[in-house]
Amino acid sequence: MLDVVDVTGGARNFTYANDNGGAFALLAWLVSFSPPLRTWVYILSPIVLFLCAASGLVRIIVRQQISPLRRLRGPRSPSFFTGNLAAMHDQENNNLIATWENEHGPAFIYHGLFGGARLMITDPRAVAHVLGNAYEYPKPDFVRDSLASMAAGHDGLLTSEGEQHRRQRKIISPAFSAASIRAVMPIFWEKASELRDIWLRIVDDNEGADPLPFSKRNDEQACTRIDALAWLGRATLDVIGLAGFGYAFNSLTDESNELALAFAAVFSTARKFRVMTILQAWFPILRIFREENEVEARTRAKIRDIGLGLISERKSAVITESFLASSKTDPLDIGKDLLSVLIRSNLATSPAQQMSSEEILCQISTFMAAGHETTASALVWILYGLAIHRDVQTRLRDSLKVLLPTSPNLNDELQRHEYLDCVLREGLRLYAPVSSTMRVCESPSGWDEIPLSGSVTDKYGRVSTTVRVRRGDIVSIPIAAVNRRKEVWGDDALEFKPERWMNLPPSTNSIPGLWSNILTFLNGNVVNGNRSCIGYKFAITEIKVFLFVLLRDLDFGIDPSLVIERKVNVVTRPCVKSEPERGNQMPLLVRRVPDVLPLSPPASPECIRHEENPVSLQPLTWPDIHKLGDVLTIH
Numbered sequence: 001m002l003d004v005v006d007v008t009g010g011a012r013n014f015t016y017a018n019d020n021g022g023a024f025a026l027l028a029w030l031v032s033f034s035p036p037l038r039t040w041v042y043i044l045s046p047i048v049l050f051l052c053a054a055s056g057l058v059r060i061i062v063r064q065q066i067s068p069l070r071r072l073r074g075p076r077s078p079s080f081f082t083g084n085l086a087a088m089h090d091q092e093n094n095n096l097i098a099t100w101e102n103e104h105g106p107a108f109i110y111h112g113l114f115g116g117a118r119l120m121i122t123d124p125r126a127v128a129h130v131l132g133n134a135y136e137y138p139k140p141d142f143v144r145d146s147l148a149s150m151a152a153g154h155d156g157l158l159t160s161e162g163e164q165h166r167r168q169r170k171i172i173s174p175a176f177s178a179a180s181i182r183a184v185m186p187i188f189w190e191k192a193s194e195l196r197d198i199w200l201r202i203v204d205d206n207e208g209a210d211p212l213p214f215s216k217r218n219d220e221q222a223c224t225r226i227d228a229l230a231w232l233g234r235a236t237l238d239v240i241g242l243a244g245f246g247y248a249f250n251s252l253t254d255e256s257n258e259l260a261l262a263f264a265a266v267f268s269t270a271r272k273f274r275v276m277t278i279l280q281a282w283f284p285i286l287r288i289f290r291e292e293n294e295v296e297a298r299t300r301a302k303i304r305d306i307g308l309g310l311i312s313e314r315k316s317a318v319i320t321e322s323f324l325a326s327s328k329t330d331p332l333d334i335g336k337d338l339l340s341v342l343i344r345s346n347l348a349t350s351p352a353q354q355m356s357s358e359e360i361l362c363q364i365s366t367f368m369a370a371g372h373e374t375t376a377s378a379l380v381w382i383l384y385g386l387a388i389h390r391d392v393q394t395r396l397r398d399s400l401k402v403l404l405p406t407s408p409n410l411n412d413e414l415q416r417h418e419y420l421d422c423v424l425r426e427g428l429r430l431y432a433p434v435s436s437t438m439r440v441c442e443s444p445s446g447w448d449e450i451p452l453s454g455s456v457t458d459k460y461g462r463v464s465t466t467v468r469v470r471r472g473d474i475v476s477i478p479i480a481a482v483n484r485r486k487e488v489w490g491d492d493a494l495e496f497k498p499e500r501w502m503n504l505p506p507s508t509n510s511i512p513g514l515w516s517n518i519l520t521f522l523n524g525n526v527v528n529g530n531r532s533c534i535g536y537k538f539a540i541t542e543i544k545v546f547l548f549v550l551l552r553d554l555d556f557g558i559d560p561s562l563v564i565e566r567k568v569n570v571v572t573r574p575c576v577k578s579e580p581e582r583g584n585q586m587p588l589l590v591r592r593v594p595d596v597l598p599l600s601p602p603a604s605p606e607c608i609r610h611e612e613n614p615v616s617l618q619p620l621t622w623p624d625i626h627k628l629g630d631v632l633t634i635h
């Protein structure tokens with residue numbers, strides 16, 4: 001999905017397998033098992049490397065000279081070798097893209113390896129054009145390789161392209177319909193409540209956490225430092241395991257859960273700027289020298305094992321059920337949950353409906369990874385926004401407290417809750433979990449003219465309303481920077497202000513986002529390729545339930561002396577600047593919500609939104625939770 005390697009020059013590792021990588025995989029295997037061959041490889045590799053580097057260099061320089069992109073303006077390249085990649089390494093924390101956009105306009109170039117120019121677009125129409133023609137602008141192969149190595153495999157929805165992607169998307173979509181999400185709602189409630197209870201216990205016992213004196217928080221009640229990131233990662237993994245595949249990771253209760261730890265490790269390594277990784281992106285042959293990342297390999301193997309088990313178990317269930325239901329017109333028409341949808345496609349006979357076993361295994365790992373890390377990141381950043389804007393947190397909690405947990409319409413009320421919706425949109429706007437993505441022009445005609453909503457002035461002073469790209473040109477889409485454009489959101493675009501969603505200016509309609517006019521879930525076009533997030537409704541519903549459950553009983557703050565930085569490794573995760581040794585973390589200060597007024601029922605939906613008096617509610621109980629699942633509707 002993402003600028004895993006190249007936008008920032010960060011270092012993701014690669015697997016041996018890649019699009020043209022069967023040979024590399026074989027060579028790597030031989031090298032590891034055959035000492036004589038290894039000697040030859042060591043002797044010949046400098047020569048091969050030299051030839052590759054020379055031909056690659058010539059290729060890049062020639063491309064650069066004939067690329068129409070060279071006319072565009074952009075930041076000065078400080079290094080012929082690595083261009084602007086080193087400067088972009090910390091872009092999430094220094095607003096670099098916005099600075100460049102201010103200087104050069106909404107379509108400009110930056111430089112990569114050996115001066116190669118890449119296009120960066122923040123212009124809404126240009127972004128819509130590239131994303132709306134997804135099959136003419138696929139992900140570059142090094143991005144797909146990188147994603148595949150992290151868990152997704154090469155044949156999953158995230159990494160497939162063209163007709164394979166179109167077929168997979170069509171088959172999988174029913175698993176993300178409103179009805180399907182409604183069916184898994186009880187799992188959201190169950191896991192949110194489990195997490196809340198764990199945090200309440202930690203707060204009460206101060207167990208395993210650093211209790212902070214009230215002086216730190218300047219308030220009367222001591223609170224407990226909890227790494228919200230780690231816990232939310234576990235909770236969302238449990239959710240996708242159960243909701244997608246009926247698989248219980250139980251990672252909230254089992255702290256040593258192997259897969260939870262492996263996922264956390266895969267995504268925890270922040271991108272590092274490594275020249276070798278950049279070279280590997282351009283010269284696939286160099287990937288045979290990559291040291292296999294042990295954690296990634298273990299994660300892949302573990303998910304594969306789980307996937308194989310799930311497939312065989314569900315296949316026999318589906319076959320039995322089909323047999324019993326053989327009177328139906330379509331005997332495989334059973335179950336709309338993700339795993340059933342996948343298994344059905346594996347058993348289908350029509351090529352348009354069919355997915356191979358390898359594809360299904362890749363989908364399982366894709367959804368396990370894509371379905372939990374992103375949501376955990378979104379939740380953790382929203383909680384952070386609420387921790388530093390305590391007025392917003394109080395307002396949200398007060399407005400949520402008037403929702404009755406026993407109400408048969410609680411799910412509807414929650415999804416419709418105006419202020420919760422504003423907080424969610426603002427959180428996802430300001431803290432987009434996936435901060436950028438990358439595409440490459442593969443237009444069949446060999447070039448394309450990308451339209452702009454405004455115009456750009458090139459190096460020679462010529463004004464144009466389009467940007468011409470050639471086949472092979474790389475286009476970067478900085479999702480987070482697009483979401484924070486001052487042209488759209490005003491001077492306070494970088495601030496967390498949920499209220500802005502209450503009176504939206506009409507100009508926001510011009511943002512080409514799939515959801516809520518922001519680019520957080522990307523957008524797409526069913527005809528020419530839809531690469532938008534297939535799980536966005538799932539994520540939104542899950543986040544709302546978690547916020548509701550957590551905020552009713554827990555109060556979140558943060559030590560103001562800590563500087564929280566963003567670290568990107570596919571998703572954007574927080575890290576404490578002064579505690580790099582602790583890796584990614586979000587140390588929130590948590591305490592029980594102090595007792596407030598007794599419960600009183602809301603008079604009407606309007607009252608729910610404008611209730612002034614906060615009321616206290618009892619924690620949700622299991623019977624309530626189960627009832628909720630039956631009455632949910634998605635908006």
Ligand code: HEM
Nearest residue numbers: 001002158370371374375378433434437531533534535539
């Ligand atoms: C707040 C949470 C989430 C965010 C911000 C998010 C964001 C994104 C983005 C930006 C993409 C496009 C990546 C690219 O093409 O470069 C994407 C794709 C995808 N997402 Fe999400 N996602 C979230 C939650 C989920 C969930 C819960 C699931 C599944 C249960 C999911 C499954 C996927 C899949 C399978 C794709 C690939 C779609 C395709 O290419 O057709 N995502 N997501």
